[in-house]
Amino acid sequence: MKKVFLLLFASLTIVAQACNGNSDKTDGTSESKVPADSPRLTLTDFTDVAAATIDGVVHIKTEMKQLTPMYQSFFGLLIPQGVQEQVYSAFGSGVIISADGYILTNNHVVQDAERIIVTLNDRRELSAKLIGTDPATDLALIKINATDLTFIPFGNSDEAKIGEPVLAIGNPFNLTSTVTSGIISAKARNVNIIENTRGVESPIESFIQTDAAVNSGNSGGALVNGKAELIGIVTAIASGDGFYTGYSFAIPSNLAYKVVGDLKEYGYVQRAYLGVQVTELTSSMAKEIGTTTFKGLYITRITPDYSAYNAGMREGDIILKLNNVEINTYAELMEEMGRHSPGDKIDVQYERAGKTNTVKVTLLNSQGNTQIIRNNKR
Numbered sequence: 203m204k205k206v207f208l209l210l211f212a213s214l215t216i217v218a219q220a221c222n223g224n225s226d227k228t229d230g231t232s233e234s235k236v237p238a239d240s241p242r243l244t245l246t247d248f249t250d251v252a253a254a255t256i257d258g259v260v261h262i263k264t265e266m267k268q269l270t271p272m273y274q275s276f277f278g279l280l281i282p283q284g285v286q287e288q289v290y291s292a293f294g295s296g297v298i299i300s301a302d303g304y305i306l307t308n309n310h311v312v313q314d315a316e317r318i319i320v321t322l323n324d325r326r327e328l329s330a331k332l333i334g335t336d337p338a339t340d341l342a343l344i345k346i347n348a349t350d351l352t353f354i355p356f357g358n359s360d361e362a363k364i365g366e367p368v369l370a371i372g373n374p375f376n377l378t379s380t381v382t383s384g385i386i387s388a389k390a391r392n393v394n395i396i397e398n399t400r401g402v403e404s405p406i407e408s409f410i411q412t413d414a415a416v417n418s419g420n421s422g423g424a425l426v427n428g429k430a431e432l433i434g435i436v437t438a439i440a441s442g443d444g445f446y447t448g449y450s451f452a453i454p455s456n457l458a459y460k461v462v463g464d465l466k467e468y469g470y471v472q473r474a475y476l477g478v479q480v481t482e483l484t485s486s487m488a489k490e491i492g493t494t495t496f497k498g499l500y501i502t503r504i505t506p507d508y509s510a511y512n513a514g515m516r517e518g519d520i521i522l523k524l525n526n527v528e529i530n531t532y533a534e535l536m537e538e539m540g541r542h543s544p545g546d547k548i549d550v551q552y553e554r555a556g557k558t559n560t561v562k563v564t565l566l567n568s569q570g571n572t573q574i575i576r577n578n579k580r
Contacts, residue, residue, distance in 0.1 A: 251369055252381045254430040257323045258298045258354035259371040259423055261378050262307060262330075262344075264315035266290045295372035295423035296320065296344065297432060298353040299462065303346040306462060307422030308437050309335045312342050320346050323379050334465035334577060338473070339406050339540065340396050340437055341458055343465040354424055357431025359454035362386055362410060370414035370436055370450075372423025384414030387449055392533035395438050408537030409451035410434045416450045425452040434458075460541050469577030472543040474565035476550075477508025482531055483520060491518070495553055497530050498522045508570060513563040515552060522558070523551040539565075545572035 268288050294311035298304070305320065312318055318330040326348075333343040362368075366386045374380055388411040396405035412425060416436050425434030434452030464471040480499035481487070488496050498520040504511050521529055524538045525548050542548060544567035551560045566572060 248369060248381070248383050251426060251428060251430045252371075255354050255369070255371060255424060255426050256379055256381060257352035259323070259373075259379070260296045260298060260305060261321040261373045261376075262294045262296045262305075262311055262422060263319040263321070264292050264294075264312055265317040265319075266292070266314050267316055293373065293376050293419050294421040295419065295436070297422070297424045297435065298351050299356070299432070300353050301349065301351050303348045303351060304333070304462070304466070305330065305344050305346065306435060306458060307342050307344060308435065309337050309340045309342045310437075311422045312344060313337075318344055320344070321378065322348075322351075334469045336461050336465065336471045338396065338404070338471070339453060339457060339461055341435065341453060341461045343462055354426060354430070354432045356455050356459050357427055357429065357433045359410065359433045359456045362389065362427065362433050362454075364388060367428060368412055368414055368433070369426050370412065370416050370420065370423060370452075371426065372416065372420035372436060374417035374419040376419055380420075382415040384412050387411040387413050389454075390531055390533040390537065391451060392531070392536075393438070393451065404536065406457065406536045406540045408454060408457070408533040408540075409438070410454055411449055411451055413449050420450075431455075432458075454537065457537055457540050460543075464543075468574060470575055472574060473567065474539060474542045474544045474546060475508070475568065476510045476539065476563065477505035477566070478510050478515070478521075479503040480521065480532065480535065493520065493553065493556065495520055495522075497528070498553065499529055499532065499535060501552075509563050509566050510550070513550065513561040515550070515561065515563075516554075518554070520553040521550060522553060523549075525549050526551075544574075 268290060294307060296305040296307035299306050312332060313335065318332065320328050320330045328346040328348060330344040330346045333345055335342040364386050368384060368386055370382045372380060391409040391411045392407040396407055410425065420436045423436045424432055425436055427433050433455045435458055436450065436452045438451045461471050478501050481502055483496065483498050483500050485496055487500065501517050501519045504515060504517050523529060527538055529535050529538065542565055544565055546565045547562050548565065549560055550563050551558060567575060
């Protein structure tokens with residue numbers, strides 16, 4: 203069966219009601235529960251890490267209302283009788299990232315929600331406030347009014363290695379506090395599942411791929427390493443029927459960390475751009491353009507008077523590194539750029555005519571400047 207990529211929407215229930223019916227790396231005061239001398243996660247013992255992180259993952263229920271037409275049968279004809287209100291409930295997961303109640307989840311878990319209810323692992327139910335969303339990364343930040351919460355500290359997703367054991371924690375099928383294990387199968391995966399909803403921004407997909415079992419309801423849950431650190435936010439599975447078939451995807455924590463900071467401060471993610479269109483370099487393309495380089499991204503188009511152009515880069519250049527990080531795929535480029543803000547200066551290493559050059563590029567926003575863009579609807 204041909205596989206398709208699915209965002210991990212949880213089970214959806216519908217309750218029909220009449221219209222008048224009842225209807226930063228974030229600082230915190232609490233510490234992670236992982237013992238100071240706890241060994242790294244092994245392939246046989248997950249208990250310490252699970253105990254340290256399970257209270258840091260929450261169940262999220264959202265409610266949305268929709269008006270639908272009502273009809274009455276009259277001699278076989280359906281006669282319009284106004285509208286009725288339906289309440290839709292959906293379920294997902296979230297990760298507590300600070301002791302004072304900030305929770306990171308997926309945008310698709312909370313988008314369009316009129317009410318967000320968080321259930322902690324100790325069964326307390328609390329209403330949550332939406333702080334901000336970033337559709338380009340499918341991330342959202344919400345907050346509950348609570349203190350001294352167990353939270354999961356951010357880890358460095360760049361240090362995550364293929365083959366490294368990990369745990370996925372969430373609420374599949376509306377079952378709370380579920381832990382599964384696996385390994386990191388791949389990094390920097392681009393599977394084209396995030397929609398471009400803000401018009402000017404390209405979706406940022408550079409997922410961590412894992413074989414830890416996840417299903418509907420795991421959306422927004424935690425992917426943690428052997429040091430009980432958050433290295434990813436679980437967001438999607440590859441499946442033909444909506445059920446787990448062997449691998450799934452998580453948003454890297456380093457990208458999520460930047461999004462969280464911007465949403466808290468501005469209500470909007472400050473995104474930076476190089477102003478280039480690129481294609482991944484292949485051996486046949488390298489032969490065609492006459493280069494011995496088989497790595498990097500070939501610039502097919504460059505925007506005049508924009509970041510890369512202003513630094514002296516041109517069409518035909520081959521991007522090799524950003525801030526000394528090798529860039530060989532479009533996903534890697536988008537992930538690295540997603541960590542920066544307009545006004546940041548980064549080193550870009552590129553090849554031109556067989557010669558390697560490094561320039562310092564001042565990054566600009568979608569409007570071609572370095573000004574802060576705020577969400578005025580907050």
